[in-house]
Amino acid sequence: MTVPETASRPHRGTIFQENGRILDHHDAGADQWILRVHAPECARAAQPGQFAHLQCAPRLLMRRPLSIQRVDREAGWVEFLYKVVGDGTLALSQQAQGDTLSVLGPIGQPFRLHPERPKRLLLGGGVGIPPMIFLAHHLHLRGEAGQTHAVLGSEVPFPFHPRPSEILWPGLPHGAIATLPLLEDWGVACRLTSKAGIPGAHDGFVTDLARAWLKTLAPAERDQVELFACGPHPMLAACAELAAEFDLPCQVSLEEFMACAVGGCAGCTVPVRTPEGVAMKRVCVDGPVFAAADVFPEPERA
Amino acid sequence: MSDSRTDPRLALEFCGLHLNTPLVLLSGCVGFGEEYTRVAGFSNRDAGAICLKGTTGQARLGNAPHRVYETPDGMLNAIGLQNPGVDHVVDHTLPQLDFEETRFFANVSGSTIEEYIEVTRRFDDSPIDAIEINISCPNVKEGGVAFGNDPDMSARVVEACRKVTSKPLITKLSPNQTDIAENARRCIEAGTDAFAVINTLMGMAVDVENRRAVIGNNQGGLSGPAIKPIALLKVQQVYQVAAPHNVPIIGQGGVMNATDALEFLIAGASTVGVGTGLFYDPLCLPKILHGISDYMDRHGYTHVRDLTGTLQLNGAVSACAPPAPQDPAT
Ligand SMILES: Cc1cc2nc3c(=O)[nH]c(=O)nc-3n(C[C@H](O)[C@H](O)[C@H](O)COP(=O)(O)OP(=O)(O)OC[C@H]3O[C@@H](n4cnc5c(N)ncnc54)[C@H](O)[C@@H]3O)c2cc1C
Numbered sequence: 001m002t003v004p005e006t007a008s009r010p011h012r013g014t015i016f017q018e019n020g021r022i023l024d025h026h027d028a029g030a031d032q033w034i035l036r037v038h039a040p041e042c043a044r045a046a047q048p049g050q051f052a053h054l055q056c057a058p059r060l061l062m063r064r065p066l067s068i069q070r071v072d073r074e075a076g077w078v079e080f081l082y083k084v085v086g087d088g089t090l091a092l093s094q095q096a097q098g099d100t101l102s103v104l105g106p107i108g109q110p111f112r113l114h115p116e117r118p119k120r121l122l123l124g125g126g127v128g129i130p131p132m133i134f135l136a137h138h139l140h141l142r143g144e145a146g147q148t149h150a151v152l153g154s155e156v157p158f159p160f161h162p163r164p165s166e167i168l169w170p171g172l173p174h175g176a177i178a179t180l181p182l183l184e185d186w187g188v189a190c191r192l193t194s195k196a197g198i199p200g201a202h203d204g205f206v207t208d209l210a211r212a213w214l215k216t217l218a219p220a221e222r223d224q225v226e227l228f229a230c231g232p233h234p235m236l237a238a239c240a241e242l243a244a245e246f247d248l249p250c251q252v253s254l255e256e257f258m259a260c261a262v263g264g265c266a267g268c269t270v271p272v273r274t275p276e277g278v279a280m281k282r283v284c285v286d287g288p289v290f291a292a293a294d295v296f297p298e299p300e301r302a
Numbered sequence: 303m304s305d306s307r308t309d310p311r312l313a314l315e316f317c318g319l320h321l322n323t324p325l326v327l328l329s330g331c332v333g334f335g336e337e338y339t340r341v342a343g344f345s346n347r348d349a350g351a352i353c354l355k356g357t358t359g360q361a362r363l364g365n366a367p368h369r370v371y372e373t374p375d376g377m378l379n380a381i382g383l384q385n386p387g388v389d390h391v392v393d394h395t396l397p398q399l400d401f402e403e404t405r406f407f408a409n410v411s412g413s414t415i416e417e418y419i420e421v422t423r424r425f426d427d428s429p430i431d432a433i434e435i436n437i438s439c440p441n442v443k444e445g446g447v448a449f450g451n452d453p454d455m456s457a458r459v460v461e462a463c464r465k466v467t468s469k470p471l472i473t474k475l476s477p478n479q480t481d482i483a484e485n486a487r488r489c490i491e492a493g494t495d496a497f498a499v500i501n502t503l504m505g506m507a508v509d510v511e512n513r514r515a516v517i518g519n520n521q522g523g524l525s526g527p528a529i530k531p532i533a534l535l536k537v538q539q540v541y542q543v544a545a546p547h548n549v550p551i552i553g554q555g556g557v558m559n560a561t562d563a564l565e566f567l568i569a570g571a572s573t574v575g576v577g578t579g580l581f582y583d584p585l586c587l588p589k590i591l592h593g594i595s596d597y598m599d600r601h602g603y604t605h606v607r608d609l610t611g612t613l614q615l616n617g618a619v620s621a622c623a624p625p626a627p628q629d630p631a632t
């Protein structure tokens with residue numbers, strides 16, 4: 001009955017609880033905050049698509065899940081971008097540089113990269129942008145930025161001071177000229193969309209620009225595309241539809257309320273199609289990244 | 303004491319089982335026993351026992367989202383007993399567990415007495431160390447707390463399960479009932495070996511913007527520090543009934559730290575459960591053990607069992623005294 005501690009148990013010891021110092025914490029406008037915390041173990045192990053579970057304030061019993069936006073493995077920090085929407089995120093925004101924060105991470109299944117699909121289209125909406133930034137950075141470090149495209153949408157001013165892009169991206173509607181400097185510097189073609197009249201951003205949805213681009217591709221090129229999406233539920237549903245329309249694989253990152261975030265409580269489950277029928281899967285450890293076709297349209301529970 | 307896990311004063315006998323420590327990981331908070339080992343520094347060896355997720359005869363998908371929600375000093379949950387069914391647990395989950403690290407307790411639920419019997423019988427024929435019967439789950443339509451709130455029904459479930467297992471039988475009592483002591487008395491007669499006190503309290507949260515219940519199941523079970531004072535009182539009340547029969551209690555409800563654990567021991571618990579506390583601090587177990595050891599050093603205790611039921615009640619004379627005669631002049 002006894003199995004050696006690690007041999008058959010690769011999951012053990014993969015998530016770290018670190019009390020890290022806040023290295024930087026600033027208001028990026030429109031209730032959005034950028035938070036950088038010293039958490040070297042988490043930084044070392046984190047992959048794009050994973051998240052951390054943060055203690056926002058000692059008085060709040062439940063931690064809050066936030067996607068990891070960037071890491072610096074040498075300096076040992078992890079970075080988050082979050083929007084203040086309630087008690088937890090408000091309390092978090094009141095933590096100052098130099099304060100200590102408990103970070104539990106990295107958690108969850110990351111995005112999977114398939115070498116046979118080197119053209120990667122990253123779609124991020126609102127607070128779904130952070131994991132796309134991490135993925136873009138990761139692809140840049142792998143030398144694959146040239147094949148990477150990103151469309152990011154927001155209904156409030158974007159963080160990171162957008163500017164006109166110098167990376168050519170043919171086939172897009174006029175007016176889609178702005179990009180995020182970070183992605184531009186990494187060599188990733190990126191454009192922004194918004195319905196809020198943000199200068200340089202396309203007036204529409206992320207899926208509009210994505211569709212416009214996919215239409216310009218020859219079938220052989222299109223077969224090399226894979227979609228990666230994170231954002232509000234309706235946006236993810238639209239991304240899943242778009243992927244189905246062009247018969248492309250798509251990975252989506254989901255959100256659900258969480259208690260433990262380590263797979264213990266089954267508090268965060270969503271219905272997922274599996275070969276054995278609809279199952280309730282945990283967003284924290286079975287996700288947050290799922291195949292879009294397995295979760296959209298939302299499966300009917302038997 | 304550098305490693306509380308090896309502090310011999312904390313190891314104890316519970317229903318004839320040797321437990322490494324007096325801490326029990328609570329059902330529904332730690333999946334099927336391996337989930338928290340994902341956290342570096344967490345060890346199942348810090349727990350005397352681990353209660354697995356509530357298990358039923360057939361697989362259950364559980365409730366619709368949202369299933370968990372934070373409330374002041376606590377949280378609501380309505381998981382709805384999502385589990386793969388007892389056959390899967392016995393055939394596939396138990397063989398994955400390392401019984402050298404700790405003890406594993408099953409947590410049995412059902413919609414009918416027959417289902418409780420069937421699941422208990424299946425676990426009886428398995429390596430599981432003890433069987434906890436959950437007659438207090440607030441999150442399913444039939445069974446659960448519907449049995450637990452009625453002493454007759456509670457006793458019938460316990461009696462029926464008792465007949466099909468010789469493993470230690472733990473009855474998990476609900477706080478959502480009028481006379482927990484009477485219920486405990488009946489369960490002892492029916493053959494329970496131990497009690498778990500308390501399960502969650504029923505509660506609700508309202509989303510005012512949308513005028514909706516936040517929890518998918520509308521109501522959920524309240525756990526965490528918010529319920530600790532209630533749990534302590536219930537433990538103390540059950541202890542009065544159970545102690546003369548040497549029936550031990552797993553005290554639980556809102557344990558976050560060593561002081562909380564000590565409160566439960568003093569109120570009458572032999573072992574202390576930790577559930578929601580892990581969500582806040584997954585590495586709280588060694589800290590709690592350390593704190594208990596420290597306390598024992600300071601107070602000269604040579605074994606943790608000697609703390610159980612050491613509560614001194616105050617002579618609350620005035621509260622119990624009959625009302626003073628009315629002054630006819632007023
Ligand atoms: C895997 C994952 C990654 C996420 N990444 C980010 C990110 O990078 N940036 C960001 O701004 N937000 C992100 N979120 C959403 C973020 O967790 C919520 O906005 C936050 O929990 C809200 O907490 P609150 O107390 O401020 O709000 P309240 O609305 O007061 O929250 C009340 C309760 O509901 C839960 N809750 C409410 N909304 C959500 C939600 N959308 N997802 C999960 N739980 C929720 C809270 O955790 C809390 O327990 C992510 C969520 C998940 C699951």
Ligand SMILES: Cc1cc2nc3c(=O)[nH]c(=O)nc-3n(C[C@H](O)[C@H](O)[C@H](O)COP(=O)(O)O)c2cc1C
Pocket residue numbers: 259265267328329330331355356357379381383409436439474500501502524525526527554555556557575576577578579
């Ligand atoms: C998410 C969650 C799921 C639970 N599931 C079960 C269960 O399946 N069976 C059971 O007997 N108790 C269940 N409980 C109750 C706990 O085992 C425990 O009795 C209760 O939460 C009080 O302890 P705590 O405050 O330390 O969490 C659950 C509690 C939570 C928070």
Ligand code: FES
Pocket residue numbers: 257258259260261262263264265266267268269282283284285
């Ligand atoms: S939050 Fe507990 S299982 Fe996902």
